[in-house]
Amino acid sequence: MTTTSEPAVRGPLVLELHEGDRTMAALLGGKGAGLAEMSRLGLPVPPGFIVTTEACRAWLSGGGEPDGLWDQVESALTDLERRSGLRFGDPAAPLLVSVRSGARFSMPGMMETVLDVGMTDAVAAALVARGEARFAWDSYRRLVQMYGRTVLGIDGGLFDAQLMGLRTELGATSDAHLDAAALQRLTGEFRRIVVEHTGADLPQEPREQLRHAVVAVFASWNGERARLYRAHEGIPDDLGTAVNIVQMVFGNRGERSGSGVCFTRDPVSGAPGAFGDYLPDAQGEDVVSGSRSPMDLSELARREPGLHHELSEHLRTLETHYRDLCDVEFTVERGRLWILQTRLGKRSPAAAFRIAVELAEEGVIDLDEALTRVDGTQLQTLLHPTFAAREDVRPLATGLPASPGAAYGQLVFDSATAMEWTALGRQVVLARPETSPDDFGGLLAARAVITSRGGLTSHAAVVARGLGRTCVTGVEGLVVDPVDRLATLPGGVTLPEGTVVSVDGTAGELYAGQREIQPSPVATAVEAGDTHSEDPTVRAVLTLLAHADARRRLGVLANAETPEEARAARRFGAEGIGLCRTEHMLLGERRVLVERLVTDEDREGALAEIEQLAHAEFTSLLETMEGLPVVVRLLDPPLHEFLPDLVELSVEVARAEERGGVEPALERRLATTRRWHESNPMLGLRGVRLLTVLPQIIDAQVRALAEATVELRDAGHDVRPELMVPLVADVAELVAARARMEGIVADVGRAHGASLHLPIGVMVELPRAALTAAELAQHADFFSFGTNDLTQTTWGISRDDAEANFLAAYRDAGILATDPFKTIDEVGVGALVELAARDGRRTCPELGLGACGEHAGDPASVAFFARVGIDYLSCSPPRIPVVRLEAGRQAVLLAAPSRTTSDTR
Secondary structure (H helix, E strand, O other): OOOOOOOOOOOOOEEEHHHOOHHHHHHHHHHHHHHHHHHHHOOOOOOEEEEOHHHHHHHHHHHOOOOOHHHHHHHHHHHHHHHHOOEEOOOOOEEOEEEEEEEOOOOOOOOOEEEEEOOOHHHHHHHHHOOOHHHHHHHHHHHHHHHHHHHOOOOHHHHHHHHHHHHHHHOOOOHHHOOHHHHHHHHHHHHHHHHHHHOOOOOOOHHHHHHHHHHHHHHHOOOHHHHHHHHHHOOOOOOOEEEEEEEOOOOOOOOOOEEEEEEEEOOOOOOEEEEEEEEEOOOHHHHHHOOOOOEEHHHHHHHOHHHHHHHHHHHHHHHHHHOOOEEEEEEEEOOEEEEEEEEEOOOOHHHHHHHHHHHHHOOOOOHHHHHHOOOHHHHHHHOOOEEOOOOOOOOOEEOEEEEOOEEEEEEEOOHHHHHHHHHOOOOEEEEEOOOOHHHHHHHHHOOEEEEOOOOOOOHHHHHHHHHOOEEEEOOOOOEEEOOOOEEEEOOOEEEEOOOEEEEEOOOOEEEEOOOOEEOOHHHHHHHHOOOOOOOHHHHHHHHHHHHHHHHOOOEEEEEOOOHHHHHHHHHOOOOOEEEEEHHHHHOHHHHHHHHHHHOOOOHHHHHHHHHHHHHHHHHHHHHHOOOOEEEEEOOOOOHHHHOOOHHHHHHHHHHHHHOOOOOHHHHHHHHHHHHHOOOOHHHOOOOHHHHHHOHHHHHHHHHHHHHHHHHHHHOOOOOEEEEEEOOOOOHHHHHHHHHHHHHHHHHHHHHOOOOOOOOEEEEEOOHHHHHOHHHHHOOOOEEEEOHHHHHHHHHOOOHHHHHHOOHHHHHHOOOOOOOOOOOOOOOOHHHHHHHHHHHHHHHOOOOEEEEOOHHHHOHHHHHHHHHOOOOEEEEOHHHHHHHHHHHHHHHHHHHOOOOOOOOOO
16 A cells, blocks of 8 residues: 555554554554553453554655555454444444554653544433433543544643633532533533634544544654653654554443553552552543542552452563563443553652562563663662751641652743743742643753642653652642742642742652752662662662673773762772863962963973972872772863953953053063963864973973872882873874873883883874874874764864753754763764774774763763773763663673663653
8 A cells, every 4th residue: 555655555554453462562552562462461451453653654754644544444443343342423332432642662641642532412312311421421521622632733721721610610629520411511612612713513423533533643743742752762753653443441430430550560669569540430531630639559459359359460460471560551341340551661760770670589580681671861860869857847748759859949830931941050840730741841841840639640750750850749738820820838838930949759748948968878878889778779779780790891980080089989880080180280279370381480380380289189099099090181171271361351451551550460461361362262272282382281290190100109009090192183293292201201210210101092082083093093002082072073063052052942943852962973973983993993903992071971872882892981970880880781782682671761
């Protein structure tokens, strides 16, 4: 079958549930594959069929609906009628269906759903005649509301306003308290909105409803929130969504009916045992939206013990089959249980580690697989701090601990404000009555999220856990008023927008003001090497870190300049220092030393002080890192960082002239600053260029390092310093610098009667260096990729300016999926790294390869470095555990490419 503009569709357009399985997730989507697999396992799944991702991709290509699609849908619908014993559009035995999206990778709430498709005036009248008036009008108003918003594009707030207005008028505290007459009236008001905005009423032909609903689900793949979510999660844009068309089963059909969402283990803590929410007389959307407060599964066990036992058996079946935490949606219709969906459950970072390790201890998976089920980003979240304990502080309010962590910020009441204030550098806490998929941007921007409604499986809870955001839901007594920009708590406490609050997602508490934050227990345990912790999460993290260390091929070093940083690096497991920036020795009050050097004022004295300072600091650093390598980078920053600001100095001179005279020293200072001033200092006199113009700085730094090395070795210390030349663009620069450095090292060795050799490497941080790597490798003992500058010079943009100005707009517009300064650009910058690594090793097989830019500490970039054969990564000390874990995880994945990780996105 073909479309008008695309080649023939490669796969089927429609499949019945029993025709597929979980291996077909690319075609059926994750939801459809789960339904198919549960059908094969014999679980009570309503019958249905799936419009495949092939049909969606054909539609997205611009060619419209693929040929033959609706013929296949009609055939599947006929078979569904046969299996269900009901008929689509027949008032005597009405078949209603749900039309739900289903991407290959879980995108909870990011695309569209339309329930109760097939409900018409005739069907509603027949149900009313049979004594099911409330059920009929409740289902009908849901269809009109969903169809109007999803298919017709009507602002959903118009329907919400009608619903809330009617509840207020009738004194109903929730939708469940509206009777049949009220729901009939509400349906009429909803239909009036549809007519006012479209000029036509809801279609009364069920097949027309179905067709438009399917196309609306296709279109939702490119909706704003779906695109934003995919960009954040790294999900490709060209996958498309399947559409699941399944017989409706009704949780809103009376007291012995209801809907629920549950997990096979606690998704917050990872503790074993079923965990979830159940809402009587409700459809599934009510549970997820948080519009009513659900009951715990234990209450279902008390009310319906047989039903609870049956559900528990199905949960055990699913966890055993999938070998992982499962997220399950279910509905009870008049006492009969139906399983509507399963997927691998989103979990908090703490739960991810605990579940992975406990499944390994239970023999369900091995430690290698457990390692692939967590990642460095999750560990990074666990290393975040918590609130310091204070007995005198009482929470303003309490709620449900939906996603752990501690954060503070200014209250905001809508996602647009959250994103706007965050872009201005503020920390924000998003407060909402309940969140919806439209709030994804705000959830992404906020440090924490609080809601007045909703449970532990509500939209806010699930998405916050996935993003690693602190979250408290169902805050008791909280009234959020987004219109008046105000939150109110019991006792008359009011919190206007901008109020600073602190949110404890672990305890489920909200506090006034900014609370003191302390290191996380995980960070403390990792630093202390506490292998005997009784905390299940801490124990799991340490178990997987140890296994990652045993499996990884990448060395993990630290960027550190001071003994304090070096000690922290060792505590976090660093195997050396991969980047010691020497400029810190000459900044602050010491910058005057460089100024004296370039003004020729007491040059010899300035050099002597520089060397003395360097000797003392190198000695301390080498002692701290005894037995481990320390890579010292020679002075790199632009010269202007060591000189006065030209504008400020010019103003000072001008004012002195107005007062009657300028001191000669001040005039000389201004003349020197003007002489060395550059329009673009980041591409000017810095790195090896500065060392060539002012080689005395090389002399002082290298001599200080060599002297410290000889003295410490003479005292019996095992110290392993290395030297690195920055910003090299041409091999001649390296040759000249190396010759001078080796001469100084040799002189120091001879003076002490010792043979001294220090490895000398080069920073590859300019495109030309990468392109001439074969030549550089002839004169270098190692390469270290400085990917910060390599990104700047490859992209031709200033990091500071771009991140402050236009990179966010680029990401919003879809021009860039990620910040290239945060995660390495594999196509451009990565290609240069790979080229230089390959050419360098061809010239010198023993050439060492490291990376020390910001990307070296980015979990998402570690896979690239592992794949291209880098020997070590050097990052800031707090990131060391993250890189250790991710390096081990990538080693497992590279050793077994067919191994797949659990999709918990």
